[in-house]
Amino acid sequence: MxxxxxxxxxxxxxxxxxxxxxxxxxxxxxxxxxxxxxxxxxxxxxVTREEFEVQRAVLLRTREKLEQLEQRVAELEAGKQPASE
CATH class of the missing domain: 1.20.5 (Single alpha-helices involved in coiled-coils or other helix-helix interfaces)
Structure with missing residues (x-):
């Protein structure tokens, strides 16, 4: 407001x-x-500056979590053995 x-x-x-x-x-x-x-x-x-800063903090946490998940997926894919036919 x-x-x-x-x-x-x-x-x-x-x-x-x-x-x-x-x-x-x-x-x-x-x-x-x-x-x-x-x-x-x-x-x-x-939006107010306060509302903006709250959403900014949420976005930063979300990005950090996404980076962690991407790293974990890459580690799991690297350890995965190719399927034999």
Missing amino acids: IDSKLLDDLAKRVAGSVPSGLQLLQEDLQKNLRSALETGLNHLEL
Whole structure:
């Protein structure tokens, strides 16, 4: 989930850059921008850094296990006698 403080800050910055003639609408614009940003970012299906790091660790363990299994299969195949006809 996207940090709501980050969304608020981003919306406030964008709304703050509005020309002075439109600053009366700044609060309304800020709320609408925040909502639009949140909706848009949620559609991207982003993950948090923590979720990313957890999946990264799982992938590393999986790769290590795969390498061990590949080595074991190679050892077993090397020790296997060819079948006689």
